[in-house]
Amino acid sequence: MSTTAAERAAMRRALDLAASPGLPLGPNPRVGCVIVDDHGETVAEGHHRGAGTPHAEADALARAGARARGATAVVTLEPCNHHGRTGPCARALVGAGVRRVVYAQSDPNPAAAGGATTLRTAGIEVESGLLTVESGLLNRAWTFGIEHGRPFVTWKFATTLDGRSAAPDGTSRWVSSPAARRDTHRLRGLCDVMLVGTNTVAVDDPLLTVRDERDRPLEHQPLRVVMGERDLDPRHRVFAQSSAGDAESLHLRTRDPQKALAELFDRGRRHVFLEGGPTLAAAFLRAGLVDEIVVYLAPMLLGAGRSAVADLGISTIAEALRPRVTDITVLEGDEPNVRLTLVPGED
Numbered sequence: 001m002s003t004t005a006a007e008r009a010a011m012r013r014a015l016d017l018a019a020s021p022g023l024p025l026g027p028n029p030r031v032g033c034v035i036v037d038d039h040g041e042t043v044a045e046g047h048h049r050g051a052g053t054p055h056a057e058a059d060a061l062a063r064a065g066a067r068a069r070g071a072t073a074v075v076t077l078e079p080c081n082h083h084g085r086t087g088p089c090a091r092a093l094v095g096a097g098v099r100r101v102v103y104a105q106s107d108p109n110p111a112a113a114g115g116a117t118t119l120r121t122a123g124i125e126v127e128s129g130l131l132t133v134e135s136g137l138l139n140r141a142w143t144f145g146i147e148h149g150r151p152f153v154t155w156k157f158a159t160t161l162d163g164r165s166a167a168p169d170g171t172s173r174w175v176s177s178p179a180a181r182r183d184t185h186r187l188r189g190l191c192d193v194m195l196v197g198t199n200t201v202a203v204d205d206p207l208l209t210v211r212d213e214r215d216r217p218l219e220h221q222p223l224r225v226v227m228g229e230r231d232l233d234p235r236h237r238v239f240a241q242s243s244a245g246d247a248e249s250l251h252l253r254t255r256d257p258q259k260a261l262a263e264l265f266d267r268g269r270r271h272v273f274l275e276g277g278p279t280l281a282a283a284f285l286r287a288g289l290v291d292e293i294v295v296y297l298a299p300m301l302l303g304a305g306r307s308a309v310a311d312l313g314i315s316t317i318a319e320a321l322r323p324r325v326t327d328i329t330v331l332e333g334d335e336p337n338v339r340l341t342l343v344p345g346e347d
Contacts, residue, residue, distance in 0.1 A: 006040025027268035090115035198228030
């Protein structure tokens, strides 16, 4: 049985609910649910608000009450089938007496999957695959973590036309334009870890918080992580809790990207925004642990200065890393920058 226009509209609304701003990111997926009646009218809506809170289906069912009986639940992710902090959503839907369930993405988590089977066994109509791509994009870091057992890594850097991230005297403010810096904060807000190396902290003393277009810190901040074995002055801004709202800090005393990602994954973190200098970037690239690259290209030339990435051990052009461009966007303003988004090339 195919989906109806009302169900497709409900799924788009459910995706919007799942993407509600201001919610904590990870370690759970972002999920939305809309319950509609046989006439396509909305009965109730719900979405997940973070670990320990009701799942989207439970939230919507609580709002629907008895009106859920005989209705259709439209959900962005296959209803879970396990007991965690909350009960299984598949059984909640059965208990509520819904007639039909339409979901977008199948649950890749083997511990929670199987909800569709439970629903069908109970005699409920189930339709899957509606707006799967959109749902997958919403939860790409979470899905990646389930499939790979580590966080998704986005490496961001700003560079001049000749590949310099800083001038010979070390100055780097500002290689990127105001529009690029605003866009960087937008991307930071999609991640749950900000990662830099000890040298970046020692030299630049960054705060590493996420701020909105009015320079106000967001309510939920990524974990600020410094990676490296060097001792650092605790007075650096990245460690100053009072000036950064709820932003927490962590010093990982390792130079091994795999160890760092393993510890962050164990802490429930699923998306790392790598903003470290050229040495840290090179370490992640050599280890094959960069999953996305975001480059802000400034229309300026320096001719000398710090490169955007350190030695990768490449001695000939045939060995060059060749990431694939997936998006090119011009960020307009007084100093236009070009944002390139790339993914690692096929081996």
